[in-house]
Amino acid sequence: MTEDELVDYWSSQMLWAIGATPMAVLLLAPDGGVAFANDPARRLAAQLDPAPADEARLLHRLLALVPDTAWDAACGAGHWSGDVHTMAGLTVEVGVYCGRGEHEGRRFVTFNDVSARSARERELQQRHDELERTYKRLAGAQEQLLQSEKMASIGQLAAGVAHEINNPIGYVHSNLGTLREYVASLFAMIEAYGTAIASPDPAAHRDELRAQREKLDIDFILGDLPQLLDESREGIERVTRIVQDLKEFSHVGRNETMRPADLVKGLESTLNIVWNDLKYKAKVEKIYGDMPAVECHASEINQVFMNLLINAGQAIAERGVITLACGVDGEEAWVSVADTGCGIPEETLGRIFDPFYTTKPIGRGTGLGLAISYRIVEKHHGRIEVESRLGQGTTFRVVLPVRQPTA
Ligand SMILES: Nc1ncnc2c1ncn2[C@@H]1O[C@H](COP(=O)(O)OP(=O)(O)O)[C@@H](O)[C@H]1O
Ligand SMILES: [Mg+2]
Structure with missing residues (x-):
């Protein structure tokens, strides 16, 4: 070419x-x-x-x-x-x-x-935005659920707590009545002594004073009075403690950063709150090992403890034992709640953490307690372990890292 x-x-x-x-x-x-x-x-x-x-x-x-x-x-x-x-x-x-x-x-x-491509991209973007909005709504709803479950359990407990508070208030009130009588008698006695001392011959009043002392029961009063005061002070302290526990328990601090907390203290104050539900059924035994302060949202972990304690109490039909234990294992701390209750059949063990899974009658169970506990513990980078034997009892173990992993 x-x-x-x-x-x-x-x-x-x-x-x-x-x-x-x-x-x-x-x-x-x-x-x-x-x-x-x-x-x-x-x-x-x-x-x-x-x-x-x-x-x-x-x-x-x-x-x-x-x-x-x-x-x-x-x-x-x-x-x-x-x-x-x-x-x-x-x-x-x-x-x-x-x-x-x-x-x-x-x-x-x-x-x-590229109209088709960009339309697809727009559609994808729209779907993505919608998913994101749905996710946010869901997260909000979950947060609300968490809060409302807590409030509902507090409502359930309120009656018990009211009783728990009424009792000490009742005897403090009656003690005050008695104290008033005692004080009146003591004043009368002081008055009598005063009159005797002021007379020309105080010794002449000895028998009369002795008789009055007996009549007013002064010796008994002197013995009983410190006891009454101690008892009343104890009653007031108990009320104060319950109120404080309730306050600590319902404290909403979700957006705060996690802080090192004393889990045993949390477990004990939660036990105080639910005590009214447990005391007739369960003896509580405690096997506490050394515990470091554990980085957490204490009020949320208390809610987990409360769910476990209430479940343990509900699992016991007549009388049983609830054993609380804690310890540390390397970088992890654990708290366990064990009961000698009905146990969980093996085939349903996999479902107990599902939301709304409950074997309890309406009004007694919501099926949310463990689901929420699971979520709380997961958020803390921990886990909940269960061991159960039908007819013998169940042990729940909450395992948390002592320090949260840094983001
Ligand atoms: N300590 C336990 N002993 C026996 N069964 C339990 C125990 N804890 C939980 N369960 C079972 O798990 C289910 C779900 O518990 P939970 O999420 O706390 O919901 P709820 O207590 O409202 O039923 C309970 O209905 C019960 O069947
Ligand atoms: Mg429950």
């Missing part, structure tokens, strides 16, 4: 290739006009404006999609590409090519209709 023949051959090859590609291509003349447009370019141009117009004008309109800044960028770097949104609602990926060196002055533009 001669050189001319070769050039002809390659030119026709290239025009054929440009004609055959599904991408719209415009080759530009040195004056910037359209020198050649392939079929896809013509079709795309026609889509831009459904009103009939002559082809040269349509192609010009297609070329006008290229932003002015794209030309400068392409002349500098040789190439520019970007997405352009048309008036007809299409999204077109535009590529601008400017020749350099021996190809200086040569330019061509490619167009790729």
Whole structure:
């Protein structure tokens, strides 16, 4: 082949290739006009404006999609590409090519209709946004559930706590009545002594004073009075403690950072709160090992303890033992609540942490206690272990890292 023949051959090859590609291509003349447009370019141009117009004008309109800044960028770097949104609602990926060196002055533009892709992307983005919104709503609802379960359990407990408070208040009140009588007797006695001392012959009043002392029961009063005071003080302290426990228990501190806390103290104050539900049924035994302070949200962990204690009490039909234990194992601390109650059949052991799974009658069980406990412990990077024997009892063990892993 001669050189001319070769050039002809390659030119026709290239025009054929440009004609055959599904991408719209415009080759530009040195004056910037359209020198050649392939079929896809013509079709795309026609889509831009459904009103009939002559082809040269349509192609010009297609070329006008290229932003002015794209030309400068392409002349500098040789190439520019970007997405352009048309008036007809299409999204077109535009590529601008400017020749350099021996190809200086040569330019061509490619167009790729990516409307379908970008619609898919938009849809994906929408779904993603929706999922995110749903997730946030769900997280909010879960948080609310957590709070309302806690409030519901507090409601259940309130009656018991009221009784627990009423009792000491009752005897403090009656003690005050007795104390008032005692004080009256003591004043009367002091008065009698005073009169005797003021008389010319105090010794003459000895028998009379002795008789009055006996009549007023002063010796008994002197013995009983310190005891009454101690008892009353104890009663008041007990009320104070219950109120404090309740306050600590219901403390909402979810957004606070975790702090080192004394888990045994938490377990004990929670036990105080639920004591009224347990005392007639269960003897409580304690086997406490050494415990480091454990980094946690104490009020949330108390809620876990409360769920476990109430479940243990409910598992015991008549009389039984609840054993509380704690200890440390390497980097982990644990607290266990064991009961000698009904136990859990092996086939349902896998379901007890499911929300709303309950074997208790309506009003007694919500099926949320363990689900919420699980979530709380999981949030603390810990775990809850269960061991149960049907008819013999169940042990729940809460295992928490002493220090939370750093984010
Ligand atoms: N200590 C336990 N002994 C026996 N069964 C238990 C014990 N703790 C939990 N369960 C079982 O797990 C179920 C779910 O417990 P929980 O989530 O606290 O809900 P609820 O106590 O409201 O039923 C209980 O209904 C019970 O069947
Ligand atoms: Mg429960």
